[in-house]
Amino acid sequence: MADLPHPLAAFIVGEIRRARGAAGMTQEAFGRGAGFSASHVSAVEGETRALTMDFIKGADRALNNAGLFERMVGKLGTPSWFLPWLDAERTATQLRCFQPSLVPGLLQTESYGRAVIRCNQTLSDDEVEKRLAHRMDRQATLTKATAPHFIAVIAEAVLRRARADFREIMAGQIKQLTTLAERPNISVHVLPDEVSMHVGLTGPFSLARLPDHKWVAEMENQLGGVVVDRDDDVDTLMSRWEMVRSEALPRRQSLDLMREVETSWT
Template sequence: MSEFSKIDSEAKPLEVFGAEVRRYRKRAGLTQDRLAELTMFSQSLIGFIERGERTPSRSFARSCDDALCAGGELIRLWESATRAASPQWFRGWLDIEKEAHTLHTWQPIVVPGLLQTEEYARAVLRGKPGAEGHEVEKKVVARMERQAIFSRSTPPMLWVVLDEGVLRRPIGGREVMRRQLERLLIASSSPRIAVQVLPLELGVATGVLGGFVIAQLPGARKTVYLESALNGQVTSRSEDVEAIQAVYDTIRAQAHPRHVSMELIRKAEKLWT
């Protein structure tokens, strides 16, 4: 256990992380300016993070861990801090997402979090009533961290079906949308990621009430995450899983094949240029 956690076990995760960066920095006999030189991050950012006033990125945590010879402790604390930025009810899903070997998702409104750019995620999170800047930034970092599952030695298969309206909804403005669709095209070039688009002209009503994700886990187990306006729901009840699987199969059967979907995304990207 670190010295700081012994002193103040009630501190917020970002405060714990910042205090540990400060402790390791002082142990190494470094000023904030010198640490800034070693890590290539600004002195002002280091100050904000040491005071627990800014959410650090993974690269910041790793750079400080290396520069201060923290032996992986700062990386571990960073992971705890970003996990704490997620709602309590969502944290169980994070473990499922990491364990899953295949993920199937339907998204009628926005690009799924696992494929969002930082700017797009920020725009989505800012749209929630009462969203405050520092809380939004913490959630953006946490969302980007989830995408680390694709850096595993064996990343999961991700099958995405998007409503065509997602390509046209101006979230964050033209440049944000252009970059987001570019991100979709790049992601789709991976053999482990497939994106299909459900055409608007079909007028399909199946699934319009909300998005969901089906996680396939080792041992043929399946768990579902259902989105809602308030709190999402995670369930592995066989009746729920079967019902959602039927909805997904129906939607996917009516979606464009992958090569046609990619062409639609390319055309949409040009519209935002």
């Protein structure tokens, strides 16, 4: 159940199971209403198959409950707009990420991730730790047996942004970046500071290639974000990806630069 933080996924599955039982529905009858086979329903309820947004929406249809479970997920944990991206991220055969201001979440250390999340001063310590645990759980995507090829382009300024009390965290983060970038399925490319103007300055975005070869994209902003699947919009982001990727350093040169910066922080 990698799509949602495990405690939340287990809770939602339990509630769906109870609602199905209360409605007197067998797994087969529930599956017909939800658009899934009885074996699929059994696997989700037994926690041997991932809980997806499609299944949650199907459960709402089968139980005719006006979207209760979809709203519950949005209220209790992951923002509803982000759930389709988690589905895409989990099943992707290739992931591409451009980040001009932060280390991508899938590559962050626990210390770096906590510092980033804590920037939102409206969050309680408990909320920070819950969001951090979710972020760390998502990183299993890059190390599983069927891990996608992950390509990240990050701005050099991201590596060098460290005041005195943040340098130890940043040194650890860059060390993790270089370690991960040595994996055969992960490439990290640095966009050097000397490239002062480029199309990526308008903001970060990610792209996922799905098993059916379709691409979807995700963009975040101050109010949340959006998942993009319209062909024209994805094509625009794909074109912008090619532009920023072409300005970035090759893989080996990027590793050398990251090691140079890491040395300067230690």
